[in-house]
Amino acid sequence: xxxxxxxxxxxxxxxxxxxxxxxxxxxxxxxxxxxxxxxxxxxxxxxxxxxxxxxxxxxxxxxxxxxxxxxxxxxxxxxxxxxxxxxxxxxxxxxxxxxxxxxxxxxxxxxxxxxxxxxxxxxxxxxxxxxxxxxxxxxxxxx
Numbered sequence: 508x509x510x511x512x513x514x515x516x517x518x519x520x521x522x523x524x525x526x527x528x529x530x531x532x533x534x535x536x537x538x539x540x541x542x543x544x545x546x547x548x549x550x551x552x553x554x555x556x557x558x559x560x561x562x563x564x565x566x567x568x569x570x571x572x573x574x575x576x577x578x579x580x581x582x583x584x585x586x587x588x589x590x591x592x593x594x595x596x597x598x599x600x601x602x603x604x605x606x607x608x609x610x611x612x613x614x615x616x617x618x619x620x621x622x623x624x625x626x627x628x629x630x631x632x633x634x635x636x637x638x639x640x641x642x643x644x645x646x647x648x649x650x
Contacts, residue, residue, distance in 0.1 A: 511541050564622050598614045
């Protein structure tokens with residue numbers, strides 16, 4: 508997790524030369540909120556994988572497994588890490604040896620129309636509100 512909440516400093520409140528009060532932060536403020544936000548990020552990453560499953564092309568199931576292997580929940584990055592994942596994501600036939608040449612021919616997917624190209628974008632269009640609501644709860648922001 509790259510962005511962390513820093514523990515705020517306690518502060519005295521002055522009016523002219525007189526101290527009229529103070530703002531004292533709980534000693535565990537940063538640790539609590541960093542933990543909450545980390546749990547929320549783990550939830551988002553895991554939900555993206557889980558909810559993308561029915562949209563992800565599947566012939567052998569390896570692409571779905573590559574998503575699980577390529578993602579560290581809590582990192583903020585969901586990665587389908589495989590040599591053919593990019594080709595499948597864009598849904599266009601690529602031919603030849605690497606680097607492959609892009610054609611204008613659409614790939615045909617087993618389980619279409621739900622399974623197919625741009626699976627993350629299509630999942631997000633269907634489930635974004637659900638993911639955000641769960642993340643809010645994990646982060647401590649309520650519903």
